Amino acid sequence: MRRAAKADDNQPVIVKSFRQLGWTVAHTHMIGRGFPDIIASKHLPSGYRFTVVIEIKDGEKAKSAQALTPDEVVWKDAWQGEYKIINSIEAVAEYHNWVVREFG
Template identity: 45%
Template sequence: MQELPAHQPESEHRNGGAGFCAVQPWAEVGVSPADRLVQSMKREVVRKRGKIDANQTEIVKALRQAGATVQSLAAAGGGVPDLLVGFQRKTVLIEIKDGSKKPSARELTTDQVEWHLNWRGGPCMVVNSVGEALAAIGIEVQP
């Protein structure tokens, strides 16, 4: 990135005053490299944080009723699966997708695909419904 001379007025740093900043906000004069790093990390954390699918509450409730222990990992973001589930001395990671959405909206994100490809632990299952979540831990449900 090109460094702008410190003597230019702020209005010359911006793109015609249209509200678009031509330089990163942390590139302002007087911001230390350490502060830039912290600000960058904060933006990365906010950008990568996961969201909870509409059917997650229902799935968690059903898993717990079946006797599983369930820990939500949704806040971890960065492609980490939504749930850590323990059942009958087995651990399963579950990524929840909302089965009511169109198929393209249920696809794994780039972060999720990368995380799944790099995971060297136990199974990580992608589920769209309560029935699929129960099947992921070994409980078959009759339709």
């Protein structure tokens, strides 16, 4: 029997931070089997629509507790699109700024 996937404690604040920066966010943590926690997209001023799958880790925890699970590693390695690990609201801002600079 498969155990229900649990969201990281910081997932609400990460999602809120993306949304405050104009991103659309869909929760996907309940899919399990290594699937990332959220999918986020942003319609940039250039007209480009940027989409990324995001694995959320709790930056307040030890680095060892932030490691990807074996299922997450398999999923990440097979994914051919944009993939990002985010562990703080500061990381959200840094990633947002990078996306706008590179694609905006």
